Amino acid sequence: MYIKIEDYCAATGVSTATAGRRLSDVPFRIPTRGRGRKHFPLAAAVMTLKAKEADAVPELVQHARDLCRGDPYVEARALPIAESFVDWCEGGMRDRARAAMNGFVVAVSNSRICTPTIVRNLEPLKALFVLHPDVTRWILVGGNPPDVDNLAPSFAVANNAPALDEYHLNLEHAA
Template sequence: MKDLAFRVPSGSKGRRSYPLAAAVQTFRPREIDAGAVPAIAQSAHRLSDTLYVESEMLPAARAFAEWLPDPRMRSRLLHIRNAFSIAVGNSPLCTPSVVRALEPLKSLWALNADVTRFILAGATPPDVDKLAPAFAVSCNEALLENYYDSLMEIAA
């Protein structure tokens, strides 16, 4: 895990904390087959309760989605992304800027701690109807607007 970005939380006595979605991608196939992914997902803990996932994490989110080794994990990812879209669309917080950024927001959604745990271990899914609109608003920023603009330029 030497190439992974990490944090050293205050009071942790120098222990490093890695993003769960990035750490599991370092497992060897035999570790995955032995059940290491659900085990680490169930034992992982959050450093904070913040909803925010910075837009710079978009490549990591896409890499995580492409990496998922188990069809059940891929199915849970698809399910939770669809639920995200529905919850955001049904919310009064759904604005044109959120709609324009929906695709990258769905990708970042997989990096929310509760969502990642659900995808990897089949843990209890988060309350998507309450969490998704707040996540969409807190993570919608100018860089995601740039993503939308670049898609429109490609389509033109």
């Protein structure tokens, strides 16, 4: 899920300059037919909010768009954002994030796609799973939980190879 800087300003009440400063280090996308507007990952944008702006989260979620139009693929480059997002979550959000990641592992384990190549990548895949639009929305605002049993297997297949490459590349850099 992605938001535009205008949506961030409207939800938080900050100026475009302040929003631009806060989001300057956040990777962005410029979608086709996006008219050159930057779209920032919602999970990264909410982490830039000040404590007094916490009530802006539901409005940000309401304005967020799924640029992939239902495709379960999440760019492997977003792995650091996903990990930071889970660490940033508190209270009910943290509980929902953990429930989503645990549900992901259980759903993949119980599915036919549970193969050694998928199992080897469960850690980065379950971290990326929090960036699936339905999961991110649920983590941030609650409501009805996503159907993890149906989402997880297709998500694991769509994201397995890129997640493996990115995860092992990060491990090599750390060593």
